[in-house]
Amino acid sequence: MSISREELIEVFSNPDFYPHPVEKVERRETHISLVFLTGKYVYKIKKPVDFGFLDFTTLEKRKLYCEQEINLNRRLTTDVYLKLLELRRQNSKFVLNEAGEIVEYVIKMRQLADTDTLLYLLRNNLLEDTQTSTLAKKLAEFYTNAARDLSIDTFGNVDTISFNTEENFSQTEPFVPEIIPEDKYSFIKNATREFLSEKKALFDRRIENGWIRDCHGDLRCEHIYFEPDGIQIIDCIEFNDRFRYGDVASDLAFLLMDMDFIGYRNTARKLLTEYVKACYDPDIFTVLDFYKCYRAYVRLKVSCLQLSGGTLNTEEEKRIRIEAGRYLDLSFEAADHFRKPTLWIVCGLPASGKSRMARELSQRHMIPVFSSDIVRKELFGFKPDERVDEDFGKGIYSPEASAKTYDKLIELADASLKERKSVVLDATFGNLAVRKKAAGVAEKWGANFVIVHCNPSISTIERRLKAREGRKLITDARLKHLEGHVKSFQELTENELKRAIVLNTDEEFEENVLKVFISSYFQAYS
Numbered sequence: 001m002s003i004s005r006e007e008l009i010e011v012f013s014n015p016d017f018y019p020h021p022v023e024k025v026e027r028r029e030t031h032i033s034l035v036f037l038t039g040k041y042v043y044k045i046k047k048p049v050d051f052g053f054l055d056f057t058t059l060e061k062r063k064l065y066c067e068q069e070i071n072l073n074r075r076l077t078t079d080v081y082l083k084l085l086e087l088r089r090q091n092s093k094f095v096l097n098e099a100g101e102i103v104e105y106v107i108k109m110r111q112l113a114d115t116d117t118l119l120y121l122l123r124n125n126l127l128e129d130t131q132t133s134t135l136a137k138k139l140a141e142f143y144t145n146a147a148r149d150l151s152i153d154t155f156g157n158v159d160t161i162s163f164n165t166e167e168n169f170s171q172t173e174p175f176v177p178e179i180i181p182e183d184k185y186s187f188i189k190n191a192t193r194e195f196l197s198e199k200k201a202l203f204d205r206r207i208e209n210g211w212i213r214d215c216h217g218d219l220r221c222e223h224i225y226f227e228p229d230g231i232q233i234i235d236c237i238e239f240n241d242r243f244r245y246g247d248v249a250s251d252l253a254f255l256l257m258d259m260d261f262i263g264y265r266n267t268a269r270k271l272l273t274e275y276v277k278a279c280y281d282p283d284i285f286t287v288l289d290f291y292k293c294y295r296a297y298v299r300l301k302v303s304c305l306q307l308s309g310g311t312l313n314t315e316e317e318k319r320i321r322i323e324a325g326r327y328l329d330l331s332f333e334a335a336d337h338f339r340k341p342t343l344w345i346v347c348g349l350p351a352s353g354k355s356r357m358a359r360e361l362s363q364r365h366m367i368p369v370f371s372s373d374i375v376r377k378e379l380f381g382f383k384p385d386e387r388v389d390e391d392f393g394k395g396i397y398s399p400e401a402s403a404k405t406y407d408k409l410i411e412l413a414d415a416s417l418k419e420r421k422s423v424v425l426d427a428t429f430g431n432l433a434v435r436k437k438a439a440g441v442a443e444k445w446g447a448n449f450v451i452v453h454c455n456p457s458i459s460t461i462e463r464r465l466k467a468r469e470g471r472k473l474i475t476d477a478r479l480k481h482l483e484g485h486v487k488s489f490q491e492l493t494e495n496e497l498k499r500a501i502v503l504n505t506d507e508e509f510e511e512n513v514l515k516v517f518i519s520s521y522f523q524a525y526s
Helices: 005-012 059-073 118-123 129-145 150-156 158-175 182-198 200-208 248-261 265-279 282-286 288-307 314-339 354-365 372-379 399-418 432-444 458-468 479-488 494-499 509-524
Strands: 026-029 033-037 041-046 081-090 093-096 101-110 212-214 224-227 230-233 245-247 342-347 369-371 423-426 448-454 501-503
Touching: 005 033, 005 041, 041 059, 041 081, 059 081, 059 101, 118 224, 129 224, 129 230, 129 248, 129 265, 150 158, 150 200, 150 212, 150 245, 158 182, 158 200, 158 288, 182 200, 182 288, 182 314, 200 282, 212 248, 245 248, 248 265, 248 282, 248 288, 248 314, 265 282, 265 509, 282 288, 282 354, 282 509, 288 314, 342 354, 342 432, 342 509, 354 369, 354 423, 354 448, 354 509, 369 372, 369 399, 372 399, 372 423, 399 423, 399 432, 432 448, 448 494, 448 509, 458 479, 501 509
Parallel strands: 342 423, 342 448, 369 423, 448 501
Antiparallel strands: 026 033, 033 041, 041 101, 081 093, 081 101, 212 245, 224 230
16 A cells, blocks of 8 residues: 555654654655655655656556665765665554655754755855865765766767757757747757767877766755765765766866856866866866756756746746856856867977977877977978978078968968867967967957966976987987077067967976866866
């Protein structure tokens, strides 16, 4: 014999029902759960519902998913998910874990304080930087240790991701244009399809590098609690593996998007910075905007479905319409960012480390890099590794030859940006007029423009140039050319420095890689 919703509410709303002192019971309800807060403990019951993506219609299924919820959420909590209880019927009354017919299963949890949530701390300006850093490290550790296998890996491939995004678009199409304007709907849909089609290699590499994991699935500010003894993260997705398995970038993107949604973008940036430092994942920036777009669109879909239910009062409908508009804006913004190409110029004196950094950008973003060393030699009929021993400013390194070389580099960049393809230019770029010309090409095509200035100490450059002597290299720059380069290099202007990423390339290469990826990502949003 089953128990009705009304009976459950009556039983669990009675303070005398519980095996411990209770002064007051607070009931909260979602579309899938009834939750009763008693002060010290929380009792959570799954509703017998079937939404397609979840099925709690039988007692056996509710038991299974209660067990799943307890086990999965214990990964990110300590002494919160306590036990699974049996609600039994004894003649005309109901009891917990005593004799009688089982009519329902109940999750018993330790009650957490609403004032400890990330949401509360943010809205009341109480979150400390150390707490943000601790959260980032906890998430990095969780993702590093989360389960991964070949079946989970499939949730990171383009076909699976495309299925999820196309499902979103088909389910929201009925709300166009009443809730979602046609132009924004089309832009997000087309940008998503293009990215998945053109950037398959990025997603494949995420799989190869082990970033597809059994994650949380619903990482929002209201689910994160900062207690004196540590951080508790509750309410992961237990009812459908498909919503929990995926790229850690997607899981983290949900939280970052949620922080953007409630107006705390700067804190989201701090969290992202600390996270990337904790797990060293520069590649996350190649897919993060895609996943932020996806996550915001999922929340938009939920808002649309709520509005279509016909059960909202006027105030609720007004609030959810505002939320839907905000999620739409965030999804559109992220789509605009991942769709927009970038022109990178990596500049600096010879042996400053610019070619290595340019190659790193090229490899991680999977975009072409054009080197002045190679372009110059091709223009004047030399093989790339053929040594051309000229004095500074002479022969193929004369001002006229250099002008021709930079014109060709900018021509190549122009052709790439025209096709909305990002590109890296690797050259000294010591001439201000040439840098302005490059900036003009980026502006012409509405592209991001990023200057990465590699700037080690002169002693480091001298040491590196000395090490080149007698070696067969693509670059012809040697120690004897350094003085000429130093004298002719026009330093970045004040305006350029406002947006340039200046690297001390005496430092560890990996640290500089993180600096470039973090700074350029945030620069695009400034």
